[in-house]
Amino acid sequence: MTRLSDSDISRRQVLKGFGASGAFALAGCTEGTDGDTATETVTPSVPPTQEGIDEWGQRLNDHAREAGIDWEMFADDDITLRFGMGVHPYFTTTDAVKDYFTELTGIDVEYESFSEDRFWLNAEEYLSNDQGRYDGIMVGLWPGGGYHWGDDGDTWVRDLNEFIEDPELTDKDWLHMEDFRQDTIDLMTFPDGEGGTDFIGFPNGIEAYGCPAIDKPTFETLGIDEPTTVDELRDAAKQISDSDEVDREGIVSRTSSTTLSSANWGTMFKTYGANWIDRENKEAALNSERGIASLEMFGEMMREYGAGDPTENASKDWYANNNTFDGEVGIMYSTPQTSGIISPEQGARTKFLPPVKGPDEYGNPDPVVDTWIWSTGISKFSENPEAAWLYIQWANSREANYMLSTRQWEGDQPRAGYARWNYIFDRVKNDPSTPNPPEGYENAFREGMANVPVNPPPVPVDTPENMDIMSEAASAMSSVVAGQQTAAEALNGVAPAVTGHAEEIPDRYIGFERSHGTATPTE
Structure with a gap:
């Protein structure tokens, strides 16, 4: 698979920069919690980097095959999808496993990444002058309204509802939109000016x-x-x-x-x-x-x-x-x-x-609390929006959001996700292999x-x-x-x-x- 050069920071540099702090619970004991009461637990070990990546790539594909759609519908079309990404655990984690999507679908995926302070500027620049540079981008809650308005009301991003409602592209029973908080969906939804709405970003993380x-x-x-x-x-x-x-x-x-x-x-x-x-x-x-x-x-x-x-x-x-x-x-x-x-x-x-x-x-x-949502959207200029939607589903499935929300291999960063809210909380509690968050984490978050x-x-x-x-x-x-x-x-x-x-x-x-x-x- 060909990979675009990362304009600012490579995945290797990111992981090196995070160093030891990029992995809470490498060893020893941590204090986990089901609310306010701490219970000391021995931190479960995680596999070496490549072993964990291979295991999770296969798990994502096994999970995807449970959906009632044809993941190979574009296998003969020689498609390469390009996504603009900010440097964030969603980028580093999915970058590690995305070759498995190619194995599943025959569709190649490339990332172009930027540090956070440059990502907003570059994403807006490329979308406003776009001739198809990206099929999709990471959509943050804060700039999302600007992407939706685009050029004087001519939006830069697609309404994801059109893909969600297409039974050839989406198995809604498998997608489980009910996992998400209603306010998460609401905040990523904007008025189209004609009495309808556009849902512009599929959530992966909330804060x-x-x-x-x-x-x-x-x-x-x-x-x-x-x-x-x-x-x-x-x-x-x-x-x-x-x-x-x-x-x-x-x-x-x-x-x-x-x-x-x-x-x-x-x-x-x-x-x-x-x-x-x-x-x-x-x-x-x-x-x-x-x-x-x-x-x-x-x-x-x-x-x-x-x-x-x-x-x-x-x-x-x-x-x-x-x-x-x-x-x-x-x-x-x-x-x-x-x-x-x-x-x-x-x-x-x-x-x-x-x-x-x-x-x-x-x-x-x-308190009145400020919030953030990370999501992935599809560019209006994409020539392959349906293929991009397949990738978004795969990279944000139940299994993928659990992978993002926890630490699953050495060097991986945990707890960047939780967009699927109670599903993730419940699964973390019931999975003895998952390191517990610090004391008070769940209560403070909720x-x-x-x-x-x-x-x-x-x-x-x-x-x-x-x-x-x-x-x-x-x-x-x-x-x-x-x-x-x-x-x-x-x-x-x-x-x-x-x-x-x-x-x-x-x-x-x-x-x-x-x-x-x-x-x-x-x-």
């Missing part, structure tokens, strides 16, 4: 942001209770940072100026009762009193109680965030899905907590997702302008953590640009109430 992970020995040494409010979270971070009894600083989160780094602060922002935009008037609202207060709190925690100087503390991407938690701080404000790439040693010391309530001054409101709103979503992911709006927010956030501006200065500074982006939102997106399969167009 809830703004869940604290605590280093249990640090909290035990200092006698700190588990935080349940944002004030208690700040106070715990300060106590750890000020203490001479432990060698850790207080807290870390994603803080760089890249768009997705605003996600954890996004949970705090919404929990404070703030809004990014005024949807009715299409103007900025993030510089409200509550929006400013949320950034003051977040900025104080990350700037004053982090592990480095303010400039360093304001530059944490997702990988640096995870690495800093490993031995340097007592709290990580993040997503439980990061548990898959923290080290075995830190994992055994960790407990994930549900998102905290809002501040005392606002009456401790319940509580987080239970507090994700859909109408409207926690950030403007239901609009084509979301990435531009949240890029402005991320820039403001990072500058406050760095101590370059006050929260008021930063948010007031970006408000005019946010208003400009909000004014560009087509009415049909603003007026769309998410209820899968229906839409009320407003234009």
Whole structure:
């Protein structure tokens, strides 16, 4: 099989870069949980890399053959599919096994990969100027609305419902769409402007942001209770940072100026009762009193109680965030899905907590949680969309999502999936060969997702302008953590640009109430 050169990072480089931290539970003991109660278990061993890949490739094909479709329908058509991918466990894991899809179908598959910060830019560039470079791409929730709007309403991605409803291409009993949370499907669904909807990305992974992970020995040494409010979270971070009894600083989160780094602060922002935009008037609202207060709190925690100087503390991407938690701080404000790439040693010391309530001054409101979905979509420009759909089904089947959600060979990264929600939770619990997640993982994940709103979503992911709006927010956030501006200065500074982006939102997106399969167009 021919492979496109990866434009930025090869799979080998990715795995080498993750190193030991790319495999939670390599050896020794971890603490697993069915909720809040930890039970010590011996970590099951996993096979060597190639042995595990071969085993899982065959398992995926055996599972696929249970579907009532002809996987070889395009075997004589000499098709090579090309997918644009961000560097993520979905990319590295499926890249390892995709030759088995070729064995099953006769269809070759090539990946072109980019680091996360470049993927958004390159995907948009290639789709907007596309003459068929990709048959499919990884579709993230945040830029999804932009892909759907495309060029002035001429979408760049296909409605997957047309393939799901085709009995020659899909065995719906085998596909098991009922596994997915309804809000996961809703958030990947957009109005087509004619009263219908387009489902643009088949989910593989979901996340809830703004869940604290605590280093249990640090909290035990200092006698700190588990935080349940944002004030208690700040106070715990300060106590750890000020203490001479432990060698850790207080807290870390994603803080760089890249768009997705605003996600954890996004949970705090919404929990404070703030809004990014005024949807009715299409103007900025993030510089409200509550929006400013949320950034003051977040900025104080990350700037004053982090592990480095303010400039360093304001530059944490997702990988640096995870690495800093490993031995340097007592709290990580993040997503439980990061548990898959923290080290075995830190994992055994960790407990994930549900998102905290809002501040005392606002009456401790319940959390409003930011979210993310990774999915795979089909390019409108693909000459082989039906073949691309076969691959998407294969790479996101029940068996494939379980493979993605767990660690199945040496060097593999676990817990990047869980899109098939209860199916994955139940199977992990009943599979003694699967390493248990850290304590509190399931409870934090479930509580987080239970507090994700859909109408409207926690950030403007239901609009084509979301990435531009949240890029402005991320820039403001990072500058406050760095101590370059006050929260008021930063948010007031970006408000005019946010208003400009909000004014560009087509009415049909603003007026769309998410209820899968229906839409009320407003234009």
